[in-house]
Amino acid sequence: MISPGATAPDFTLADHLGRKVRLSDFRGRHHVCLLFYPLDWTPT
Amino acid sequence: MEALLPRFRDANTQVLGVSVDSVYSHANWARDLGGISFPLLSDFEPKGAMAKSLGVYLDGPGITDRATIVIDSAGVVRHASSVGPGGQRGIDDLAALCAQSDREARTPVVPFSKPAGLASDAVLYVKSRCGFSRAVLLARDNLHLAAKLPVRNVTEDAAARSELVRVSGKEQAPCLVVGGAAKLESAEIIAVLRDAALGSLV
Missing domain, CATH: 3.40.30.10 (Glutaredoxin)
Known part of the structure; x- marks a missing residue:
């Protein structure tokens, strides 16, 4: 797993509303909290 | 998660859910949850590529670990942890962690935009x-x-x-x-x- 202090690699993924979400779009604006979960219909 | 979102917003933090499911699966699951106010990202094609880039993909079962990664507005990882695929994440503790991280980060942030609202004649x-x-x-x-x-x-x-x-x-x-x-x-x-x-x- 990536370690604290490392720079996160950029990504672009589609969300459940079909919108493209890019990590670098948040740069200088918001922090980001990524919640990975194994599969839909399991708790987040 | 949905109920605690305001605490993440107060911490200038955008929550993003991520799994290897498709956009269509996400949309249907979101409906079963009663609607959600944060994006569910689809790391679907190529499968798990983004999770792999952060080291949270589980090769055997072909799913992502139940991992949590907090990235500050400068793009630097502030927190990375996992409770294992079958574990349970403490969202309350996570909201507190994001608030603390926000205070310590001192990286630039801007307020979240307000919803535009929908005209009553729509x-x-x-x-x-x-x-x-x-x-x-x-x-x-x-x-x-x-x-x-x-x-x-x-x-x-x-x-x-x-x-x-x-x-x-x-x-x-x-x-x-x-x-x-x-x-x-x-x-x-x-x-x-x-x-x-x-x-x-x-």
Whole structure:
């Protein structure tokens, strides 16, 4: 797993509303909290 | 998670859910959850590529670990942990951690945008057995707009069909009419509903 202090690699993924979400779009604006979960219909 | 979102917003933090499921699976799951106000990202094709880049993909089962990664607004990882795929994440503790991280980060942030809201005269016209109509209806439910946005089915209701033709000039649906103006592209309709309900992401 990536370690604290490392720079996160950029990504672009589609969300459940079909919108493209890019990590670098948040740069200088918001922090980001990524919640990975194994599969839909399991708790987040 | 949904109930605690304001605490993450107060910490200038955008929550993003991630799994290897498709956009369609995410949309249906979001509906089963009663709608959600943060994005569920689809790390679907190539499968798990983003999770792999952060070292949280589990090769054997082909799923992502139940991992949590907090990234500050400078793009630097502030926290990374996992409770294992079958574990349970403590969202309350996580909200506290994000608040602390926000205080310590001192990287630039801007306030979240406010939702635009939906005009009270907005009407959504849909057709039966139409995938685009279904997608727009799903987005409406997932954005908690079911009570605010009336739906008229032009396949089943002749009066609705004449009304649609009068307003938009054609029988095409889905069609969102706001203030007399018609939007006919489903992606565009979903974008309008999203901005109305949630505001823009950045």
